[in-house]
Amino acid sequence: MGHKINLVSFDESIEVEQDETILEIALEENISFPFGCASGNCGACKSKLILGEVEMRSYSTFALTDDEKSRGIILPCRAEPRSNCSVAIMNFDDALSHPLKHLQGEVVAVEKLTHDIAGVRVKLPEPLEYTSGQFANIAFPGLPAREYSFATPSISNEIEFHIRRMGDKGVSAFVFDEMNVGEPISVHGPLGFAFLRKEETGPIYAVAGGSGIAPIRAILAEAAQKEGANLRPVRLWFGVKTEDDVYLEKELQNLQREWPNFKLDIVLSEPNKSTSRRKGLVTEAIESDLLDIGSAGLDGARVYIAGPPPMVESSRALFVDAGMDASRIHADAFYTQEDKASLNS
Numbered sequence: 001m002g003h004k005i006n007l008v009s010f011d012e013s014i015e016v017e018q019d020e021t022i023l024e025i026a027l028e029e030n031i032s033f034p035f036g037c038a039s040g041n042c043g044a045c046k047s048k049l050i051l052g053e054v055e056m057r058s059y060s061t062f063a064l065t066d067d068e069k070s071r072g073i074i075l076p077c078r079a080e081p082r083s084n085c086s087v088a089i090m091n092f093d094d095a096l097s098h099p100l101k102h103l104q105g106e107v108v109a110v111e112k113l114t115h116d117i118a119g120v121r122v123k124l125p126e127p128l129e130y131t132s133g134q135f136a137n138i139a140f141p142g143l144p145a146r147e148y149s150f151a152t153p154s155i156s157n158e159i160e161f162h163i164r165r166m167g168d169k170g171v172s173a174f175v176f177d178e179m180n181v182g183e184p185i186s187v188h189g190p191l192g193f194a195f196l197r198k199e200e201t202g203p204i205y206a207v208a209g210g211s212g213i214a215p216i217r218a219i220l221a222e223a224a225q226k227e228g229a230n231l232r233p234v235r236l237w238f239g240v241k242t243e244d245d246v247y248l249e250k251e252l253q254n255l256q257r258e259w260p261n262f263k264l265d266i267v268l269s270e271p272n273k274s275t276s277r278r279k280g281l282v283t284e285a286i287e288s289d290l291l292d293i294g295s296a297g298l299d300g301a302r303v304y305i306a307g308p309p310p311m312v313e314s315s316r317a318l319f320v321d322a323g324m325d326a327s328r329i330h331a332d333a334f335y336t337q338e339d340k341a342s343l344n345s
């Protein structure tokens with residue numbers, strides 16, 4: 001028998017069976033519940049259990065600490081109900097009210113941005129509102145759905161994604177190797193919680209790995225549109241392997257010219273020729289820079305991180321160790337199906 005779950009933040013109720021999670025059913029019901037990994041690893045769905053009982057599937061204590069658990073905080077992506085419940089999303093004031101849409105669009109441009117990243121522009125039948133940093137679930141005919149972050153602010157009925165080819169099979173290989181203009185695409189979104197907190201003026205620290213620059217670029221562009229020359233201080237670390245993986249540099253340098261408070265570091269982890277850029281893991285650069293930034297520099301700041309899961313997790317840990325309040329760190333780890341399966345095992 002199912003249990004009635006009252007989602008107080010949305011003023012809606014859903015019916016969830018014992019072996020289902022609250023998040024699964026909320027999304028099935030088209031409720032724009034915030035989530036990231038959907039596997040208990042990122043903390044994006046964190047919520048307060050106001051009433052009732054749940055049993056949590058396995059999760060990382062990074063996403064939910066024991067202290068939070070003892071205060072009745074749960075991860076709805078891991079929570080199976082054991083009674084009727086009332087659940088409120090944490091920081092719901094920050095959450096967004098963009099309507100969740102399911103739209104059928106068409107690919108109107110595909111551009112190779114690097115040797116393994118394709119820029120894909122999609123035309124939709126109507127505008128899709130979102131805040132930069134969010135993502136959508138997209139699907140091509142005959143292929144499974146995958147999450148991709150919006151690479152530009154929401155401005156019209158055209159959206160853009162940057163898709164990195166992972167392996168020889170899968171959606172990203174199809175996009176990079178075979179897909180052409182005219183391909184139909186279904187877009188479900190916006191989703192995600194790692195979006196720009198627009199109303200604030202504190203510093204932004206941003207970390208991107210590979211195609212993780214897509215949502216970070218959108219976040220910075222949206223902040224620049226809103227704040228112009230008065231833009232808040234921004235520091236971006238962009239980590240890639242070699243010079244061949246660097247892209248969007250001109251655009252970022254233009255931003256740097258207009259925006260005196262913007263500092264950009266491109267860090268190469270495996271430089272294949274001599275370079276004047278910073279070398280090593282991007283997390284090593286951050287660790288060393290955080291010593292100079294100090295806890296005073298983190299005051300009132302927000303951190304946005306996107307890219308490969310190990311980079312995202314290590315970067316987040318560095319900011320927390322440096323004294324940053326974890327609730328002000330917003331991250332999208334680009335989990336693959338394989339990563340999600342291993343988190344679930």
Ligand SMILES: Cc1cc2nc3c(=O)[nH]c(=O)nc-3n(C[C@H](O)[C@H](O)[C@H](O)COP(=O)(O)OP(=O)(O)OC[C@H]3O[C@@H](n4cnc5c(N)ncnc54)[C@H](O)[C@@H]3O)c2cc1C
Nearest residue numbers: 146147148149163164166167170171172211334335336337
């Ligand atoms: C919130 C979120 C946002 C995301 N945004 C983006 C984005 O903006 N841009 C982007 O490029 N990706 C993004 N991703 C990742 C994306 O959703 C897919 O997981 C990714 O494109 C791989 O899908 P696939 O179908 O090609 O590969 P899968 O079907 O997952 O795997 C296909 C092949 O790749 C191999 N493979 C799997 N994992 C790896 C790995 N880590 N390294 C090497 N090979 C591997 C597999 O063995 C298999 O052969 C995001 C993920 C999340 C959760």
Ligand code: FES
Nearest residue numbers: 036038042043077
């Ligand atoms: S921990 Fe629930 S969505 Fe990541």
